């Protein structure tokens with residue numbers, strides 16, 4: 001298990017990672033999501049002891065990475081910057097890694113087969129495509145058959161086939177009971193990959209919860225109704241004290257409405273329905289909703305935007321821009 005306690009990293013004036021505390025659960029894929037510059041790679045480098053924290057600590061099974069003997073047997077990682085010697089063959093690269101961790105040679109051939117690099121095992125890495133380089137990085141990560149695997153933006157630059165392959169592999173590794181920790185700046189990718197989400201922005205924790213809970217908390221859900229008798233529908237809703245909004249194509253939507261209740265209400269009034277359907281916003285929309293919430297929060301309460309009035313943790317990449325109210329903080333208030 002990976003555990004972070006108030007992990008902090010400062011580069012000069014930049015606070016890259018700001019008192020991050022969370023645990024990465026076993027047996028599921030945990031998505032580490034945040035926009036570019038949020039601090040994901042820095043956090044991952046600190047997990048591997050490649051960067052020294054300014055404050056706080058991070059442990060793997062209770063120990064610092066540097067204290068693990070034969071660390072590849074505990075944690076395997078694919079980081080952004082690939083450290084493969086271009087003149088080395090894929091097989092030699094893996095053999096060299098295996099030797100330093102007392103991993104038998106046959107495991108090298110096993111992982112080469114696992115990632116589909118057997119046909120090019122004796123080719124020099126210099127001629128590798130991005131996808132092949134990524135596969136070699138993943139082979140290195142899996143070499144020690146570790147309980148924990150960590151991938152930093154593994155799908156960047158890959159074609160759809162490569163993306164699907166990595167996604168399937170990560171799910172399988174989690175099914176085997178391993179801890180899978182994967183970063184991405186793409187919400188859409190996380191939505192189809194991760195079971196659990198850790199969201200950061202400007203180095204700070206914004207959310208740490210199962211994906212369905214994240215969507216439920218942050219995404220709008222509604223019931224959509226379509227009828228050839230709109231006036232009657234509006235009367236019936238008004239009579240029951242149910243508020244509605246205009247939906248697309250002449251439909252009506254009841255935010256947080258109950259499907260069964262609305263169906264029964266329509267039946268009780270002999271109202272013809274052409275549609276009665278649940279609407280659940282996607283993860284992407286959930287993020288936009290989070291941003292919108294934070295705008296309201298500022299207008300009402302004041303705090304939230306940082307002292308300098310800088311854009312929020314999601315930065316200018318994100319639609320509404322303003323600093324949003326972290327889901328983590330919301331959770332605390334509710335508890």
Ligand code: ADP
Pocket residue numbers: 011014015016034035036037038039040041042043
């Ligand atoms: P992410 O991986 O989420 O895109 P990074 O961890 O790469 O984010 O970067 C977080 C912040 O730290 C950024 O502002 C980045 O410019 C800064 N940063 C990262 N590495 C260094 C470094 N070696 N020296 C100075 N600043 C750095």
Ligand code: MG
Pocket residue numbers: 040041042080152153
């Ligand atoms: Mg990064």
